[in-house]
Amino acid sequence: MVESPARVAAPSPPTASPQENEETVLEVRRLNFYYDGDALALSDINMKILRHRVTALIGPSGCGKSTFLRLFNRMNDLIPGTRVEGQVLFEGVDIYGSDLDPVDLRRRVGMVFQKPNPFPKSIYNNVAYGPRLLGLCDQTALDGLVERSLKQAALWNEVKDILHHSALGLSGGQQQRLCIARALANQPEVLLMDEPTSALDPIATAHIEELVGELRRDYTVVIVTHNMQQAARVSDETAFFYMGKLVEMDKTSLIFTRPRHAQTEHYITGRFG
Amino acid sequence: MARRKEAPEASRLKCGAGARSHAREARVRAIFIVSGCFSLVVMALIVLFLFREGIGLFGEVRPWDFIFGKLWYPTYDPPDFGILPLITGSLLVTLVSSLIAVPLGVGAALYLAEVASPRVREWVKPAVELLASLPSVVLGFVGMVVIAPLMQEWLDLPTGLNIINASMMLALMAIPTIASISEDALYAVPRDLPEASLALGATPWETLVKVTIPGALSGISTGVILGMSRAMGETMVVLMVAGGAAQIPDLLGSFPGFLFESVRPLPATIAAEMGETPYGGTHYHALFAIGMVLFFITLGFNLLATWLSKRFQQKGAATL
Numbered sequence: 259m260v261e262s263p264a265r266v267a268a269p270s271p272p273t274a275s276p277q278e279n280e281e282t283v284l285e286v287r288r289l290n291f292y293y294d295g296d297a298l299a300l301s302d303i304n305m306k307i308l309r310h311r312v313t314a315l316i317g318p319s320g321c322g323k324s325t326f327l328r329l330f331n332r333m334n335d336l337i338p339g340t341r342v343e344g345q346v347l348f349e350g351v352d353i354y355g356s357d358l359d360p361v362d363l364r365r366r367v368g369m370v371f372q373k374p375n376p377f378p379k380s381i382y383n384n385v386a387y388g389p390r391l392l393g394l395c396d397q398t399a400l401d402g403l404v405e406r407s408l409k410q411a412a413l414w415n416e417v418k419d420i421l422h423h424s425a426l427g428l429s430g431g432q433q434q435r436l437c438i439a440r441a442l443a444n445q446p447e448v449l450l451m452d453e454p455t456s457a458l459d460p461i462a463t464a465h466i467e468e469l470v471g472e473l474r475r476d477y478t479v480v481i482v483t484h485n486m487q488q489a490a491r492v493s494d495e496t497a498f499f500y501m502g503k504l505v506e507m508d509k510t511s512l513i514f515t516r517p518r519h520a521q522t523e524h525y526i527t528g529r530f531g
Numbered sequence: 532m533a534r535r536k537e538a539p540e541a542s543r544l545k546c547g548a549g550a551r552s553h554a555r556e557a558r559v560r561a562i563f564i565v566s567g568c569f570s571l572v573v574m575a576l577i578v579l580f581l582f583r584e585g586i587g588l589f590g591e592v593r594p595w596d597f598i599f600g601k602l603w604y605p606t607y608d609p610p611d612f613g614i615l616p617l618i619t620g621s622l623l624v625t626l627v628s629s630l631i632a633v634p635l636g637v638g639a640a641l642y643l644a645e646v647a648s649p650r651v652r653e654w655v656k657p658a659v660e661l662l663a664s665l666p667s668v669v670l671g672f673v674g675m676v677v678i679a680p681l682m683q684e685w686l687d688l689p690t691g692l693n694i695i696n697a698s699m700m701l702a703l704m705a706i707p708t709i710a711s712i713s714e715d716a717l718y719a720v721p722r723d724l725p726e727a728s729l730a731l732g733a734t735p736w737e738t739l740v741k742v743t744i745p746g747a748l749s750g751i752s753t754g755v756i757l758g759m760s761r762a763m764g765e766t767m768v769v770l771m772v773a774g775g776a777a778q779i780p781d782l783l784g785s786f787p788g789f790l791f792e793s794v795r796p797l798p799a800t801i802a803a804e805m806g807e808t809p810y811g812g813t814h815y816h817a818l819f820a821i822g823m824v825l826f827f828i829t830l831g832f833n834l835l836a837t838w839l840s841k842r843f844q845q846k847g848a849a850t851l
Contacts, residue, residue: 331730338648365732375723377742387741388731437727444731 281309283448283478284330289344291325293337299325303344303504305497307448312470312479314493314510316486318525321499323482324372327450330480331367332360348448365392368441372453374433376425376440381408381417384425384436388444403443410476411439412469431462438469442477449473451481455488467492486526490514498522581826585819588612592813597820603777603795605804605814612817614824616777620694620794621828623780624773625763627698627790628705632762633755635702636709640751643710644717645739656714663707671771674700679772688791692774695790700768705758712757716750717743749843753836760832764825766798773799797825 284307291300300322307313315323328334329346332353345352353363365388376384385404394400404421408414413435417428425436434454441449451470455463470492473479483489489496490510497507498521506519517523588597592612600613639659643652678699679691720743728738744751774793777800782789795803801818808814 333726333730336726336729361732361734364730369730371723371727371730373723375721375727377724377727378746387728387733391731391733391737440727440731 282306283309283349284480285345285347286329287345287347289329289342289346291322291329291334291343292341294339295341298502300329300502305504305507307478307480308495309478310474310476311494312474312481312492313495313497314489315480315482315497315499316484316489316525317499317505319484322502323499324452326499327452327480327482328369330448330450331364331369333364333369335360365444366446367448367450368444368446369450370434370437370441370452370454373457374430374437376428376433376436378424378426380422381425381428381436382421385439385443387440392444407439407443408436410442410473411435412465412472413439429462431458431465434458434462434466435469438466438473442473446477448478448480451479453482453484456484463488486514498525500525578826581819581822585816585821585823588813588816588820592817597817598824601779603800605808605817610813612813614797614800614817614821616779617795617797617800617821618824619779620773620777621763621769621796621798621825623694623789623794624697624701624769624796625759627694628701628762629755629759631698631702632705632709632758636706636754636758637713637751639706639710640713640717640754641739641744643714645735645743656711659707659710661707662703663711665703667704667765667767668771670700670703671768674768674772682791686791690774690793692772693791693793694773694780697769697773697794697796698790700772701762701765704765704768705762708761709754709758712754713747713751716747716754719750720746745843749840752839752843756832756836756839760829760836763832764798764829766802769796770799770802775799775803797821797828801825 284305286303286305289300289303290298293299303326315327317323325334329342330348330353334340334342342354346354348363348367351358353360377387379387382404385407386400389400389403394403405414405418408417413432416432417436420427425433428436434457438449438454455466458466467488470479470481474494481489481493493510495507496510496513498505498513498517498519500521505521506513506517508518513522514526517526592600597612597614598618599615600611601615602611602613603616604611643656643659647655674696675692678696681691682688682693682696683691724742724746725738728742729735733741773796775795776793777795778792780789780792780794801821804814805818808818
């Protein structure tokens with residue numbers, strides 16, 4: 259196989275564009291991840307995720323891209339028997355260091371799941387869930403935050419008259435945008451999206467993709483997708499994973515036009531995966 | 532290959548094509564209808580019998596005096612048929628046993644569903660359910676020969692057969708029902724909901740209180756009510772352990788002290804007196820009328836359970 263592809267991918271900044279200042283929000287250093295104590299799921303990953311960019315993680319099923327995404331908000335902690343080696347730096351702080359509370363981390367790094375999972379509560383209460391946990395109970399402030407979050411998620415116009423109806427009455431695409439609004443209400447710095455459109459129809463998918471493009475202005479987005487057109491459409495940077503390794507990462511335009519590795523080319527041209 | 536294809540054709544023809552399968556469908560249907568109706572008919576007959584025997588009482592005793600009469604002296608001359616002491620006895624032991632059983636049962640369910648490792652769960656859950664299979668007479672026996680003498684000695688009471696003893700034994704019977712149904716309900720909460728909550732920065736405790744428990748509330752409340760209705764209808768334990776005194780304990784005057792008084796719950800009264808009363812007499816009818824009262828109380832509990840399970844039902848997870 260390719261010799262240590264992750265190391266090849268790591269020094270990518272030289273070709274950086276000068277238009278924006280390249281600030282690293284998340285940095286992964288020599289990361290290994292194990293399930294059940296010793297089953298290696300991710301090996302020797304190095305990566306930098308830039309502020310106000312959309313980074314797409316692509317690769318065939320089971321390549322570890324979702325596992326990798328869940329490292330950023332420590333959701334893998336919930337699975338017994340998992341183990342992390344190496345460093346994940348968020349704004350320079352190792353999130354797997356001993357003095358960081360995952361609860362605080364998850365307030366700053368929001369997540370949207372593959373399947374829309376609104377709480378069986380009203381639309382309003384879904385969005386207000388996070389802020390209320392933080393102790394926000396001033397009604398006007400809460401109302402404003404709910405409205406702003408729903409607007410950011412491009413859902414406000416559809417639900418402004420039914421805020422106190424159950425969230426479960428919404429369509430799948432609306433539910434997913436509600437989940438995005440719910441994550442945004444926490445005012446996170448990073449938004450993780452784990453195949454957010456895989457359970458949606460094409461129109462709802464287009465809505466979400468458009469939204470991701472807009473979210474880039476205020477947030478840093480990391481999105482896992484199995485859909486390569488989607489990665490090409492929405493992302494600035496693309497990382498290709500294969501068998502638990504980061505094969506290569508670069509600007510999306512470069513990955514899709516001039517991939518440096520044969521594996522990447524085979525995958526994006528549809529020869530496997 | 533060709534032979535295998537022929538085989539089903541041939542057998543279908545032999546069986547007379549569609550007609551045969553229709554006949555079988557109809558037979559199976561009939562069997563299910565009969566077995567479904569059987570329990571319904573038996574239930575109806577029992578209720579009919581209960582009412583026929585019980586209603587006779589009200590020719591001699593007014594319903595108001597029966598329900599709210601404070602004296603139960605069925606064998607005196609003239610007899611008193613007031614079952615208020617029996618009703619309060621039943622309600623008290625049920626209430627006190629629920630106060631013991633609900634926290635323990637729900638707590639056990641939360642432990643099993645949220646805290647215990649799969650291995651522990653695998654062992655503890657059947658053990659809890661095994662508690663439900665203990666015959667009530669065994670629990671009554673334990674209460675009578677183990678708990679009662681200890682209580683009498685330690686607390687210097689006139690008798691160890693009292694409300695608190697009966698309530699503890701009833702609680703032991705209700706805990707498995709409550710724990711098992713609640714645990715199933717907690718386990719059935721879709722995993723992606725607590726996950727969403729945790730991802731929003733909720734602590735595990737906040738997630739439990741705000742997402743998991745509300746999601747399981749319908750099942751938990753059903754379990755609690757069914758556990759209580761089990762305690763209400765339970766006969767053997769209260770017959771053996773509650774003390775059998777048809778009196779209304781002085782609730783307020785001796786606040787926790789009433790727990791150590793004896794009572795005579797409704798089912799215990801029927802069980803104790805039915806064998807010793809002449810057939811067709813007033814006392815006989817009165818016991819059936821007690822059965823009617825008990826029937827309405829447990830019916831009420833079951834209706835409450837159904838209502839609660841609908842009231843708190845949260846329609847599944849996100850569906851597309």
